[in-house]
Amino acid sequence: MITRRKFVGLAGATALLALSGCVASGEVSPGGETAGSELEGEAETAGSELEGEAESEGGAKGGNALTGSVLIVYFSCTGTTERIADIIAEATRADTFRIVPQQPYTDADLAYYTDGRADREQNDPGARPAIAERVDGLSGYDAIILGYPIWHGQAPRIMDTFLESCDLAGKAILPFCTSHSSGLGSSASDLCALAPEAHWLEGRRFDPDASSAEVEDWLAASGIAVAGASNVPASFSLASRQVTLNDGHVMPTNGLGTYSLKDQTCVDSVAAALAAGVRLIDTAYMYGNEAEVGRAIRESGVPRDEVFVITKLYPSQFTNAADAIDEALAKLDVGYVDMMLLHHPGANQVEAYQAMEAARDAGRIRSLGLSCFYVDELQDFLPRVSVKPALVQNEMHPYYQDGDVVDFIHDQGIALQAWYPLGGRGHNAELLADPMLAVIAADHGASIPQVILRWNLQRGVVVIPGSGDPAHIREDASVYGFELSDAEMARIAALDRNEKHDWY
Numbered sequence: 485m486i487t488r489r490k491f492v493g494l495a496g497a498t499a500l501l502a503l504s505g506c507v508a509s510g511e512v513s514p515g516g517e518t519a520g521s522e523l524e525g526e527a528e529t530a531g532s533e534l535e536g537e538a539e540s541e542g543g544a545k546g547g548n549a550l551t552g553s554v555l556i557v558y559f560s561c562t563g564t565t566e567r568i569a570d571i572i573a574e575a576t577r578a579d580t581f582r583i584v585p586q587q588p589y590t591d592a593d594l595a596y597y598t599d600g601r602a603d604r605e606q607n608d609p610g611a612r613p614a615i616a617e618r619v620d621g622l623s624g625y626d627a628i629i630l631g632y633p634i635w636h637g638q639a640p641r642i643m644d645t646f647l648e649s650c651d652l653a654g655k656a657i658l659p660f661c662t663s664h665s666s667g668l669g670s671s672a673s674d675l676c677a678l679a680p681e682a683h684w685l686e687g688r689r690f691d692p693d694a695s696s697a698e699v700e701d702w703l704a705a706s707g708i709a710v711a712g713a714s715n716v717p718a719s720f721s722l723a724s725r726q727v728t729l730n731d732g733h734v735m736p737t738n739g740l741g742t743y744s745l746k747d748q749t750c751v752d753s754v755a756a757a758l759a760a761g762v763r764l765i766d767t768a769y770m771y772g773n774e775a776e777v778g779r780a781i782r783e784s785g786v787p788r789d790e791v792f793v794i795t796k797l798y799p800s801q802f803t804n805a806a807d808a809i810d811e812a813l814a815k816l817d818v819g820y821v822d823m824m825l826l827h828h829p830g831a832n833q834v835e836a837y838q839a840m841e842a843a844r845d846a847g848r849i850r851s852l853g854l855s856c857f858y859v860d861e862l863q864d865f866l867p868r869v870s871v872k873p874a875l876v877q878n879e880m881h882p883y884y885q886d887g888d889v890v891d892f893i894h895d896q897g898i899a900l901q902a903w904y905p906l907g908g909r910g911h912n913a914e915l916l917a918d919p920m921l922a923v924i925a926a927d928h929g930a931s932i933p934q935v936i937l938r939w940n941l942q943r944g945v946v947v948i949p950g951s952g953d954p955a956h957i958r959e960d961a962s963v964y965g966f967e968l969s970d971a972e973m974a975r976i977a978a979l980d981r982n983e984k985h986d987w988y
């Protein structure tokens with residue numbers, strides 16, 4: 485029987501999985517690649533590469549990633565593998581299916597080197613112990629996390645029964661095992677040979693006392709989103725510092741906003757951000773600095789495909805969006821734009837968006853989104869376009885939390901990004917001196933801006949604080965070394981005043 489997680493609206497965890505292909509030869513291909521972002525000296529592990537396509541444009545950034553729902557399938561006789569499966573279920577909110585043998589294994593059956601039942605089965609390549617129940621609704625899952633104990637260096641034969649009785653074509657399979665001391669060995673590749681039409685990812689062995697952190701790190705390194713607070717989409721991963729967009733592309737969870745940064749200050753700020761490991765830069769036609777942003781990226785030495793560049797069309801450009809897109813690409817001069825947004829709702833917004841769709845089809849823009857669209861605007865806009873926006877960028881900070889909008893947008897499967905995450909220059913003196921935030925910040929040895937940014941991240945919102953001060957840019961990027969408790973998140977939630985700091 486499948487145990488379904490009780491989180492509303494989730495048939496299973498949504499995961500970013502990078503495919504490695506079935507490796508019948510015995511070698512399971514490596515999974516995680518080191519991504520661009522290196523903050524606080526920690527190399528980050530991002531979504532894995534697609535075999536053979538890793539270097540193609542966008543491949544390493546998730547263009548080829550599979551987003552889908554995950555089922556944890558495991559076999560466990562003495563509870564060790566079950567414990568790891570439970571940790572995975574907790575972290576991913578995926579459904580679980582326990583493989584239950586029709587004839588349960590007694591202690592005598594499990595006593596190894598006694599020529600007991602388990603020994604005999606392992607010695608017989610044709611043994612296929614019967615399973616009590618089949619998996620219901622397997623076709624609805626895109627990926628399987630497959631757990632088993634090691635028996636005499638191999639997976640128990642009942643795993644063969646399972647694999648041979650299921651249609652796993654096209655599904656991703658991420659194996660893991662527990663054992664007394666043996667490694668994964670060839671167990672995963674031997675299983676792989678039984679379901680070669682599935683895409684097998686690099687497996688992993690866990691000690692009987694493996695910690696939750698170890699398991700979660702492995703999931704993140706395998707490209708599987710680990711969920712945070714209960715309303716955070718599973719596609720948003722604090723562990724990998726990336727959010728998987730609804731079009732499969734992957735965006736960093738923090739970036740630099742460049743509003744009001746001009747000329748050399750803009751170039752220097754973008755350079756400082758890239759040097760600090762920031763890999764998301766947000767600009768706009770209206771900021772008048774696309775050329776400077778592009779120049780800083782080109783001069784940085786950071787590979788183009790490690791940087792996620794967002795720009796926006798202003799409403800005054802909507803009547804001739806095709807030319808405006810050409811202009812943005814020419815000014816940026818970085819080959820392609822990762823994400824283009826409509827800056828505000830405005831006349832001819834659908835036509836402008838359709839021009840962006842055409843540029844997306846031509847490979848000049850990777851993802852499309854909107855800025856300053858709240859619930860009413862989205863309800864009007866979404867039915868009128870064929871490509872669902874991947875991102876909405878709105879004003880959001882502790883005094884303007886926009887909770888209903890956040891829920892509405894997340895429910896649409898659209899990622900959220902906060903502009904003015906720190907309240908907005910010229911409007912943030914009170915927020916940045918808030919006594920309650922000061923207490924939380926002191927408790928974590930962090931600054932108030934870091935606490936605010938962290939709060940947004942923990943509710944699944946990408947942050948793009950703007951600053952022209954390299955020290956602040958570095959500080960704003962260092963938000964992954966501490967975690968706010970549920971109580972602290974609740975105290976910050978209570979600061980909401982519905983106090984908007986800008987007109988749109």
Ligand SMILES: Cc1cc2nc3c(=O)[nH]c(=O)nc-3n(C[C@H](O)[C@H](O)[C@H](O)COP(=O)(O)O)c2cc1C
Nearest residue numbers: 560561562563564565633634636637663664665666
């Ligand atoms: C028949 C049998 C053979 C085993 N063979 C090995 C082995 O080759 N290497 C090893 O490290 N552990 C071996 N073990 C120990 C199990 O792999 C280990 O206890 C595992 O974590 C049990 O998982 P479970 O609680 O999910 O059943 C064996 C256990 C049994 C019952």
